[in-house]
Amino acid sequence: MDSNNIEYMNDGSINLNLDVKLYSRDAILNTTYRFTHKCYINLQKYEEKTALIVFSQKNENNRDIELLVKEFLNELIDQQLRVDINNETKDIRKMIISEAFAPLENINESEK
Amino acid sequence: MKNQKKYKFLPFNFMRLNGSTLVTNMGGDFQILSNETFDKFINYNICPTDSIYLDLKAKQFIYNNSPNLPIQLLATQYRTKKSFLRNFTGLHMVVVTIRCNQKCKYCQVSSEDSDANEYDMTPETAKKCVDLIFNTPSPYIKIEFQGGEPLLNFGVVKYIIEYAEEQNHKYDKKLEFVICTNLSSTNEEQLEFCKIHNIYISTSLDGPAKIHNQNRIMENKCGSYKEVIKGLQKAQSVLGKDKISALMTTTRASLGKFPEIVDEYISLGFNSIFFRSLNPYGMARKYQEIISYTTEEFVSSYCQGLDYIIDLNLEGTLFIEEYARLLFKRILTPFATGFVDLQSPTGAGIGGAIYDYDGRVFVADEGRMLARKGDTQFLMGHVDDGYKTLFGGDVIRQTVASSCVECLPQCCDCAFQIWCGADPVRNYTTQGDLIGYRPTNEFCKKNMALIKYLLKKIHNAHDEVLDVIWSWITGTCINLNNLSETAENK
Known part of the structure; x- marks a missing residue:
């Protein structure tokens, strides 16, 4: 069985079970943000092994919900990559900003 | 796998373009990579002998030993990019x-x-x-x-x-x-x-x-x-x-x-x-x-x-x-x-x-x-x-605090971040709050499209078009004699 599993529900919604070893909470939320204008997304649970996300149509004229879930999964890969890059570089990013604005450290003193 | 890394990453954002991937960093440097090269890049498979390796290193996307020098260089670039803040x-x-x-x-x-x-x-x-x-x-x-x-x-x-x-x-x-x-x-x-x-x-x-x-x-x-x-x-x-x-x-x-x-x-x-x-x-x-x-x-x-x-x-x-x-x-x-x-x-x-x-x-x-x-x-x-x-009041503080693209949803990992900006007033007027919602934000849509077009212009430009672009940036006239010579040689 796929570690990521898609279930088609009778009411037309789709349940997407994601393996949280592959996708972090941040990656899932970042991806969800990019799709909430296209369909309803309910992040029902994020547990030790799996996350359950329910997709349903906003109205009958909406695009095919299955296609949206596929696009969601594609986007999720890039979002997880961004999370990974950020995890690797976040300390350096903080150091760059600290170094860039170091001349402002005593700004409150100089204002007095 | 980790001990085989040929390099380490410095902070960067990326964006998928048509058939290629744009990478940008905090200093404003950018590189357009083929999707294949981008895959090699993020999997630490670019070799020091590859020409793109030196580009990525020179532009502060990767480093080998100590990050100290790249941090200082990127900090200077970042400070320069934000120097419009100095004067209030x-x-x-x-x-x-x-x-x-x-x-x-x-x-x-x-x-x-x-x-x-x-x-x-x-x-x-x-x-x-x-x-x-x-x-x-x-x-x-x-x-x-x-x-x-x-x-x-x-x-x-x-x-x-x-x-x-x-x-x-x-x-x-x-x-x-x-x-x-x-x-x-x-x-x-x-x-x-x-x-x-x-x-x-x-x-x-x-x-x-x-x-x-x-x-x-x-x-x-x-x-x-x-x-x-x-x-x-x-x-x-x-x-x-x-x-x-x-x-x-x-x-x-x-x-x-x-x-x-x-x-x-x-x-x-x-x-x-x-x-x-x-x-x-x-x-x-x-x-x-x-x-x-x-x-x-x-x-x-x-x-x-x-x-x-x-x-x-x-x-x-x-x-x-x-x-x-x-x-x-x-x-x-x-x-x-x-x-x-x-x-x-x-x-x-x-x-x-x-x-x-x-x-x-x-x-x-x-x-x-x-x-x-x-x-x-x-x-x-x-x-x-x-x-x-x-x-120094609350209105100005709240407006400004809601407008740093570095921490706005979707803007925070956008590859255009270093070139772009936020308009909290427009967000408020068109979408009801200072932060806005990026996927349907027309201001975002417009600037994304324009920046993409300008990048394409730069990327595909002949020398003479680049001369025009640089003449705009520097405020100097282009040398039309050189241009016509270039055109004749083609």
């Missing part, structure tokens, strides 16, 4: 009246009739504005007169200029004045005053008569084109062409006609234009169905207009599109380019502030329009409140 508020827009002799369909302030004198700023309020303005720590002060039509209250314009000049003996700032006027009521006395005081004129011209007259209308309901051209020519003859610039506003009538508009600008002696899209405020909302258009339609016209202008430059006419110049400078140079409407944090309040005729102070022009409808979200206070209360 330099642009001070003073609304000396909201009376106007025109009734334009997209007016964002809903002006009053030209005889409604109760909407004029008084000399007392004007004095308080100037006193307040000189509290800014900025060594540069630009006072921009707006309206309505500011020349309908010329007495107060004169007063502010003379009083500011007098005050400046004490403060010694670099002081500049701009009058934003439709030029349809300008007289000799006003122009002579402008000449003596070295004042710049910014006027509005939407293009040839048939385009301009559709939206810019005199009080008597006739198009204003004839009056504006008469005023423009008079102003050019007294002040010189270099003291006068014009702004165009794109409406449905101008879509697809940008080349005609450019031709009109050139024939009137202008050497630049700003293809400006419609702001969704004031009268523009009322006439939305007649004058509005989709973001895609604007972008399509913009690209057509930009291509036309670049071709003109290649044929020897130096003419600039200002928004492209701003973005090209951001993309291709390490320098800071503060621009109130597109910077992070926003320029609202900390880059520019607006003083309404009644002494109320707003972080942005659009704020006073909202206030007229009863929404005081962007009202900093009144000139009587004093500098620290106004410029």
